[in-house]
Amino acid sequence: xxxxxxxxxxxxxxxxxxxxxxxxxxxxxxxxxxxxxxxxxxxxxxxxxxxxxxxxxxxxxxxxxxxxxxxxxxxxxxxxxxxxxxxxxxxx
Amino acid sequence: xxxxxxxxxxxxxxxxxxxxxxxxxxxxxxxxxxxxxxxxxxxxxxxxxxxxxxxxxxxxxxxxxxxxxxxxxxxxxxxxxxxxxxxxxxxxxxxxxxxxxxxxxxxxxxxxxxxxxxxxxxxxxxxxxxxxxxxxxxxxxxxxxxxxxxxxxxxxxxxxxxxxxxxxxxxxxxx
Numbered sequence: 258x259x260x261x262x263x264x265x266x267x268x269x270x271x272x273x274x275x276x277x278x279x280x281x282x283x284x285x286x287x288x289x290x291x292x293x294x295x296x297x298x299x300x301x302x303x304x305x306x307x308x309x310x311x312x313x314x315x316x317x318x319x320x321x322x323x324x325x326x327x328x329x330x331x332x333x334x335x336x337x338x339x340x341x342x343x344x345x346x347x348x349x
Numbered sequence: 350x351x352x353x354x355x356x357x358x359x360x361x362x363x364x365x366x367x368x369x370x371x372x373x374x375x376x377x378x379x380x381x382x383x384x385x386x387x388x389x390x391x392x393x394x395x396x397x398x399x400x401x402x403x404x405x406x407x408x409x410x411x412x413x414x415x416x417x418x419x420x421x422x423x424x425x426x427x428x429x430x431x432x433x434x435x436x437x438x439x440x441x442x443x444x445x446x447x448x449x450x451x452x453x454x455x456x457x458x459x460x461x462x463x464x465x466x467x468x469x470x471x472x473x474x475x476x477x478x479x480x481x482x483x484x485x486x487x488x489x490x491x492x493x494x495x496x497x498x499x500x501x502x503x504x505x506x507x508x509x510x511x512x513x514x515x516x517x518x519x520x521x522x523x524x
Contacts, residue, residue, distance in 0.1 A: 262485060264462070264520070265470075265516060268467060272384075273384075280372060280377065287368075287403075289400075293400060
């Protein structure tokens with residue numbers, strides 16, 4: 258009596274032997290890989306360019322929304338006009 | 350002394366020669382593996398696997414890692430394809446639903462017992478089926494199967510024993 262493992266091995270071997278699988282021409286396959294790779298890189302470059310252009314546009318729009326002479330990066334005017342807190346400590 | 354450009358050209362030519370040899374020697378084996386795992390579009394899966402190998406050739410740790418990498422890609426793509434078919438079957442009527450990999454010509458040459466075994470194999474979860482095919486058709490070791498399937502050797506042992514138990518049960522019910 259054969260074990261299930263032996264029968265499985267024999268069945269898989271018989272099934273695999275019945276599968277016809279001749280490789281296509283390597284040159285054609287390589288040409289297809291190269292075409293896909295070029296296309297992938299092109300799509301990636303276009304996406305990066307779009308993201309970069311969008312970031313630029315958003316930055317320009319933000320700059321355009323501010324009033325003239327308003328500091329954009331760092332605004333410290335609130336501290337200039339603020340009175341010193343009364344701590345009770347008198348400077349020497 | 351060779352310039353970097355000449356060295357790069359030599360490396361590209363060597364990679365191309367190695368890929369060409371792998372394509373000739375491994376294409377049929379990978380195609381059979383995809384069919385045995387249940388893929389209905391084995392040719393597409395193998396073509397995609399070789400494209401992935403072409404893309405990542407420079408990142409491979411050595412030429413001897415190419416075949417395990419191909420096996421791993423074929424297993425992953427077949428599993429994804431089977432999951433996709435399961436989802437499609439859920440949302441279509443039974444008449445129009447696509448069948449998972451049925452190599453009808455190959456199965457025509459099998460005995461009744463063998464056909465029953467193949468049918469039982471198709472009913473197994475994809476992980477169990479993968480583990481059994483890699484173990485009993487390719488004769489891989491547990492560590493190699495674990496690498497191909499992207500799981501631990503302990504999980505391979507578990508999938509193999511569960512799958513084998515399910516097949517034994519089906520064969521005993523047939524007697």
